[in-house]
Amino acid sequence: MAVNVYIPTPFRKLAGNQAYVQAEGQTVQEVLEHLARRYPGLATMVFDQDRRIQAHINVYLNSQEIHSLQGPDTPVRDGDEVAVIPALAGGQVLTPEQVMRYSRHIIMPQVGPVGQRKLMAARVLVVGAGGLGGPAALYLALAGVGTIGIVDFDVVDLSNLQRQVLHQNDDVGKPKTQSAKETLLAYNPDVNVVLHEAPLTSDNAMDIIPQYDIVINGADNFTTRYLVNDACYFARKPLVDAAILMFDAQLTVFVPGQGCYRCLFPSPPPPGAVPNCAEAGVLGALTGVIGSLQAIEAMKLILGIGEPMVGRLLLYDALSGEFRVVKVRRDPKCPLCGDDPTITELIDYEGFCGAPFPGRDEA
Amino acid sequence: MKARVLLFARLKDLAGVSEAEVEIGEGLTAADVFRLLQGLYPGLASYDAPLAYAVNARYVSPEHPVRDGDEVAFIPPVSGGGTCTSR
Numbered sequence: 001m002a003v004n005v006y007i008p009t010p011f012r013k014l015a016g017n018q019a020y021v022q023a024e025g026q027t028v029q030e031v032l033e034h035l036a037r038r039y040p041g042l043a044t045m046v047f048d049q050d051r052r053i054q055a056h057i058n059v060y061l062n063s064q065e066i067h068s069l070q071g072p073d074t075p076v077r078d079g080d081e082v083a084v085i086p087a088l089a090g091g092q093v094l095t096p097e098q099v100m101r102y103s104r105h106i107i108m109p110q111v112g113p114v115g116q117r118k119l120m121a122a123r124v125l126v127v128g129a130g131g132l133g134g135p136a137a138l139y140l141a142l143a144g145v146g147t148i149g150i151v152d153f154d155v156v157d158l159s160n161l162q163r164q165v166l167h168q169n170d171d172v173g174k175p176k177t178q179s180a181k182e183t184l185l186a187y188n189p190d191v192n193v194v195l196h197e198a199p200l201t202s203d204n205a206m207d208i209i210p211q212y213d214i215v216i217n218g219a220d221n222f223t224t225r226y227l228v229n230d231a232c233y234f235a236r237k238p239l240v241d242a243a244i245l246m247f248d249a250q251l252t253v254f255v256p257g258q259g260c261y262r263c264l265f266p267s268p269p270p271p272g273a274v275p276n277c278a279e280a281g282v283l284g285a286l287t288g289v290i291g292s293l294q295a296i297e298a299m300k301l302i303l304g305i306g307e308p309m310v311g312r313l314l315l316y317d318a319l320s321g322e323f324r325v326v327k328v329r330r331d332p333k334c335p336l337c338g339d340d341p342t343i344t345e346l347i348d349y350e351g352f353c354g355a356p357f358p359g360r361d362e363a
Numbered sequence: 364m365k366a367r368v369l370l371f372a373r374l375k376d377l378a379g380v381s382e383a384e385v386e387i388g389e390g391l392t393a394a395d396v397f398r399l400l401q402g403l404y405p406g407l408a409s410y411d412a413p414l415a416y417a418v419n420a421r422y423v424s425p426e427h428p429v430r431d432g433d434e435v436a437f438i439p440p441v442s443g444g445g446t447c448t449s450r
Contacts, residue, residue, distance in 0.1 A: 131443075219442070220442060220443050221442050222440070222442045225442055243440075243441040243442055243443055244441065244443045245372060245373070245441045245442075245443040246372075246376075248371060248372040248373075248375075248441060249441070250372075250438070250441050264415050264422065264440075265413050265415060265440045266413070267413055268413070268440070269412035269413055269439075269440060270411070270412065273411065273412040274373065274412050274439065274440060274441070274442060275373070276442060276443055277443040282443055313422070313438075315371055315436075315438065317371070317375075317381070320381060324369075324420070324436075325420065326417040326420050326421065326422055326436060326438070327417075327420060327421045327422060328422040329422065
């Protein structure tokens, strides 16, 4: 029987930095022993000297704690999910308050207490604390996603308040990262909000992005969009990508090796050829729809449930009220993720896109 | 031969329509169909930014052949994140 084993963040470096690994066996014990043979570092974390599962490790089969089943001898079936969750200092066990707060999630079998702990252990980076990043970060915070990183360099402007839900009237003039953190913590003090108050550039992207499990792109310009795409590919991080303008939106999920933004659009439009929100406008509530969808996709990836929008591009036209989905795939000729890549490290995106990173040249 | 064309985002505004049925000749590619549309809809004539093409809801290369009854979608890149920080 081949099952998927969920590896929590603290153990991930012992298992090739993978969130899920496949292992085989007839019972939970056999699956874990198979895993231990492949990843000796994990063996000492999971088992004691007598090959018994350590007392501080909770093991779940399809979200049910195995002691409520048949313990380590519980049989497994093909496609089952086994989760190995250590009881760490720092609140890995759900407190009564957390059980209450997240009860509407925990009650669903697709989430359960195991899923809730996955959310609490997850680290998600949100690029841009604006129209898309706002609702995305907000719903992740409400869901208890443990660490939410926010990259932004801008200050809150009155013209942002038509759509950017993290910022309120009194926040005008405040750094967006600061305003975002205050709002997220006011909603849920249980999460850790990490601020990166700078424009994302080729100089800092590979320092910031590898610290996270998943990246949500709420960038508003092509220069940053190509940078985030490439950096996520090099850092092997899933990217929940979306873009909006006026009444239209696009959304997809890029998993390294299964296609990227350059497979869709190998080169950026000439500067000025595609208007931005400031020039053309954007319906405020559209950012709420699409940012929320980005939060949903990130949560699906964290929980390992459903069908993430990998290989599918969602096109939403708010005026016609139509959602369309186009199948997309990795382009073998892609300069980044193709068979014969020509881009092997971050490049000069300002030169490539003919436009500076916003905020880069600010006095 | 006919194809159903779908225009997204800015293309729809430039053309003034979001979808149409157009008469196509034999052996046309997805890119050829867009050039055909540029002749039919003057607003599209000046469009020179990159485009993504999908035939029957599947992303294809510009050289992909279009057949009778196909649905051809033209998708321009969009960059906005609702942050509007361009300056």
